[in-house]
Every structure is written in structure tokens, then in C-alpha cells.
Amino acid sequence: MFPTPIAKASIPTRLAYRLLLPVSLVFWLLPLIGVLMTSVRPLGDLAAGNYFGPPSRIDFTENYGALFSSSPIGHYLLNSLLITLPSVAGAIALACLAGFALSTYRVRGNLFIFFLFVAGNFVPFQILMVPVRDLALRLGVYDSILGLALFHMAFQTGFCTLFMRNFIRQLPYALIEAARIEGVSEIKIFIHVVLPLVRPAIAALSVLVFTFVWNDYFWAMVMVQGEHAMPVTAGLYALKGQWIAAWNLIAGGAVVAALPPAAIFFLMQRHFIAGLTLGATKG
Known part of the structure; x- marks a missing residue:
């Protein structure tokens, strides 16, 4: 059912693996090397x-x-931080609360509500462009950092809830029952029992959502028009001049824009891997 580990594969397979892996790595890195050299x-x-x-x-x-x-690259980077950090914090906070409720409480409609969170992840985001823009105009948050942050928070909450609900369901339910028997309130159970146990999952989810929101280009072009609220992904286009494009500066901007998510991943790498493997084994 599972592929054979490379250490147990045949000698020709291991030789092919050792030859093809560095070649594949070089081809994968070529665009990155090209951008770095252009910058x-x-x-x-x-x-x-x-x-x-x-x-x-x-x-x-x-x-x-x-x-x-x-160029206003520094302003674009600040806008991206003001959009990304609240989006990540809000989406994960809502997902932890929703995941705790959906995984712990056995109420009528629990599964249906969970399916609603999951179904939102399968909606093609292009068909939401006009409704989301109209909603932002009605709420008065169009072309603003707040509007883009609120949209990302709402859009990422479905995936985050799916992620957190599955992790919380793997926790020993006896811990929650024991706390309830002792008279601990539900909010204290959530804060002092559940959250400490799912910190690796929260760390992994934070890295993923930070990368998703920071690298977003489509919704930045849909929801923002002026440079006052434009994130760095959309702001790179502004570095292109009317008559000539300074591609070395654009490549440099792309490198600078890629540094924060790369730094977040390497700083949180240990927690990220632990979060992805949490619950992978039993016993």
C-alpha cells in the first residue's frame, strides 16, 4: 500500500534517486537563482x-x-504586515474556538455545521470576486487595510477550522471530562487544557496561513486600488515604469517580499513539523 523506503529499494533505484534528486533540485532552484542574480x-x-x-x-x-x-517598497511591506498579522491571529482564534466546539460538543447539526466550514474551501474563489467587492463597498471597507484583513480572516477561517477540529478530536477526551468533573468552566478547559496541547498545531497553522495571506495577489488587486493600502505582492507591479521596467529593482522587490514568509518558516520549522506530524501515530 505504501511506497518502499528508498533505503530498502533496489540498487538501481537508489542510484537513480541519488542522481535525479540533485538534478531536480537544481531545476527547481533555477528560477530563484535567476531572480537573485537579476536583483x-x-x-x-x-x-x-x-x-x-x-x-x-x-x-x-x-x-x-x-x-x-x-520606491515605496517599505510602505508596501508595512501594509502587508498590517494585513497579514491580524488575519492570521483572527482566523486562528476563531478556528480554535470553532474547532473546540465542533469536536467536543455533541449537538444536533454539529456535522452539518462542520460541512459548511469544509464546503467553503471548495468554492472557486474567482466566482466570489463580485459579491465580495459589493459587500466591501456596502460595509465601507473597500480599498482599505481593514477590508482586506477582514476578508482574509473570514476566508481562511474555514480551512483553519477543519485543521483545528481534527487535531482537537485526537486529544484524550478523558482530560476534558476530568476537568468538567472537577468543576472547571468550559472557557478554562479551552485555555488551560486544550490550547497547551495543540500548540504545535497552532504553530503549523500560523506558518501556513501567514504564507497564504502574505503571498496573496488576486484579492489584493480586487479589494485595493490605492497605494495607501496596497500589500507588497501587488505593489511590485507599481515598480514597473511607464516606458521602461527596471527589472533589477523588481527582482530585488520580489526577493525582499519573499523574505518574511521564508524567515517565519525557518524560525518555526521545528514547531511546524511537529504540528504536521501530531497524531500521526498512536500508542
Whole structure:
């Protein structure tokens, strides 16, 4: 049923694995390497058609200095933080509460409510473009950081609830019953019993949701028009000039925009892996 571990595979399979893995890794990294090299090229190389060859010189300080001095990239990064952090905190807080209720309480309609959370993940987000825009206009939050943060919070809550509900269901129910017998209130059970046990799951979910929201481009273009609320993913397009595109600055902006989610992943890597493997084994 499960694939054979590579250590137990045949000798030709292991040799093919050792040969193909580094080749696949190089092909996977080529676009990233290309962006990194473009971000430190002088503009003259790009004008001369030197797109993939080694740069004539390394203009790291000049390019990144010009990126932060002659473009609003810093403002875009701040907007992305103001959008992403509340979205992650709000979605995970709602998901923990909803997951605790859906996994602990046996009430009529429990499964139906859970299916509603799950069904929202299967709706193609493109067909929500017009309704979401109209709703934002009616609520007065269109073209604002608040509107985009509220949308991401609502949009990510369904996936987060599915994630948290399944993790909380794997906890020993006897712990919750014992706390109830001792007279502990439900909110204290949630805070002092459930949350400490699912911290790895919360960490893993935080990394995933942070990456989803930070890298969003579609909804940033739908919900925001002005630069005052534009996140960095949509703001990179503003670095393209009317007559000429400074691709070295755009590549530098792409590198800068990719650093926060990469840093979050490496900082939370241990908790992320623990959260994904939580409940994978029994006994």
C-alpha cells in the first residue's frame, strides 16, 4: 500500500534517486537563482540582453538601496504586515474556538455545521470576486487595510477550522471530562487544557496561513486600488515604469517580499513539523 523506503529499494533505484534528486533540485532552484542574480545586476546588463549570464558586476548595494529610496517598497511591506498579522491571529482564534466546539460538543447539526466550514474551501474563489467587492463597498471597507484583513480572516477561517477540529478530536477526551468533573468552566478547559496541547498545531497553522495571506495577489488587486493600502505582492507591479521596467529593482522587490514568509518558516520549522506530524501515530 505504501511506497518502499528508498533505503530498502533496489540498487538501481537508489542510484537513480541519488542522481535525479540533485538534478531536480537544481531545476527547481533555477528560477530563484535567476531572480537573485537579476536583483544584483546593473541595468546596463539587462539593456544589453544579458539576462541569464553572469553579471558584469555585483550592484547589491546600489540596487537594493535604490529599491528602498526611490520606491515605496517599505510602505508596501508595512501594509502587508498590517494585513497579514491580524488575519492570521483572527482566523486562528476563531478556528480554535470553532474547532473546540465542533469536536467536543455533541449537538444536533454539529456535522452539518462542520460541512459548511469544509464546503467553503471548495468554492472557486474567482466566482466570489463580485459579491465580495459589493459587500466591501456596502460595509465601507473597500480599498482599505481593514477590508482586506477582514476578508482574509473570514476566508481562511474555514480551512483553519477543519485543521483545528481534527487535531482537537485526537486529544484524550478523558482530560476534558476530568476537568468538567472537577468543576472547571468550559472557557478554562479551552485555555488551560486544550490550547497547551495543540500548540504545535497552532504553530503549523500560523506558518501556513501567514504564507497564504502574505503571498496573496488576486484579492489584493480586487479589494485595493490605492497605494495607501496596497500589500507588497501587488505593489511590485507599481515598480514597473511607464516606458521602461527596471527589472533589477523588481527582482530585488520580489526577493525582499519573499523574505518574511521564508524567515517565519525557518524560525518555526521545528514547531511546524511537529504540528504536521501530531497524531500521526498512536500508542
